[in-house]
Amino acid sequence: MATNVKRKKKAEVMEDDGSMTLTGHLKELRNRLIICAVVFVVSVVITLMYADRLIDILTAMGQGYYTFVSIAPQEKLMQYFRVSLLAAFVITVPVALYQIYAFAKPGLKKSETFFLKLVILLGLALFCVGVLFAYKLMMPFMLRFLSTGIEGADYIQTTTSIESYVNLCLTMFVIFGCVFEMPLVTIILSKMGIIYPELLKKARGVAIVCIFFIAAVVTPPDIVSQCMVALPMVLLYFISIFLSGVFYKPKSDDEAEDDDTEDDE
Template identity: 35%
Template sequence: MSDKDLELEGPEDDKEQTLVAHLVELRSRIVRMAVAILLVFACLSPFMKQIFDYLSQPLMVALPQGAKLLATGVIAPFMVPLKVTLFVAFIIALPYVLWQMWGFIAPGLYRKEKRLALPIIISSLVMFFLGMAYCYFIVFRMVFQFIAGFSPDSVNFAPDIDSYFGFVLALFIAFGVTFEVPIVVVVLNRLGITTVEKLKKARPYMVVGAFVIAAIFTPPDVLSQLLLALPLVILYQVGIWLCSIFGTAKNLDEDEEE
């Protein structure tokens, strides 16, 4: 084999080794994420009953005196608290999971991209937690009281624990994502995809879209839809204010050059 052939094969071998190295690093970081979640889960597992009781507290307050949740499945009393505890373990380990993801992605970013990406990750995490807190402390308590108030006296209002967990998980995700709206608006503006003027013009359509989204992701009652649609509209306006305060990507680049 000639020297020319070796030179041609060299870069391909390097690329293959680089790809393998990235895959090995990705596997290592995924393993670390899984281990972190499992460690948190192991620490929380002795308290599975208490964690589920805390999660079900907003509904228990709305139930009639002496009523309890139902478990229609044979293993549901064990599996549902286990799934709840695993979900809580994931939420607690989420900062570490995102830190591992950031450690894998960051080396491939430019300096400007790093300055933009890191605040976005941190603020997105904070807003997601705020959305879940709003859902648990305000939405659940109001919605369950509202629904229980319409239950006839002849009806035994006692939901199944599996369906309750599915309902709670869906709302947690819906409200967590809803609270990301200001971050999305700021990022779109920062990347030059949209402007403050365009965002203001789209505001009426956003209001209609907010109620459509609320109708899809919440129970079919007016209160639940309002509790999701109104924060969505308010957070959209907050995003517009933040864009006006921090400026567009063009303005920020001009300030950096000066």
């Protein structure tokens, strides 16, 4: 009886040729989502225990320039939860990316598997570099300039609510983390043949203008914050031009003929 049940369950998951059925794929996807959810919940519990230390790490950048206050009764507690949730999300992201890789690996070629590994590892590394760049260089300079960069009115005390400060820090971390993903996006699009080095070189003037416009939209309303975001983006754009030349492979004549044949059909 037990053997028949096992065979029935196996038949629901596997086809006769050894491939996995749609039901099997859905069950595997469900199991991997459950793993990500469990990791996230456990991470929230653990990071909540160290929320005060995480807040200390953030406020260390502004100490000496700002006096932090909690305006609303629940403001300080809510920032503890916010930082804990974000830290738990950061911990869960590598696990989720690995689950995506493991789920997609059986259907990929060897070259595609290597490229997916490269995308995942490079994406994580670039995001971490962007956050560290903001934490170590950009944010301390920006906070110091915003508090002491303008002479006069020395009687005005530079105080800020903990909510506003945490919002600024987290926003800038996310912005710089995403900005540093530009080379990865270029590699993917170049590998797909969508963009190529000559196109990026011709569009660099328009791209620089767009970069400063985007920086003005996503940053606080001051020229220093705008330049702090725009200048690294411009540098990354020129790095992207170089990477596009490395990874771009123009289509051969045979591939172009195949595409034309498919279009005609």
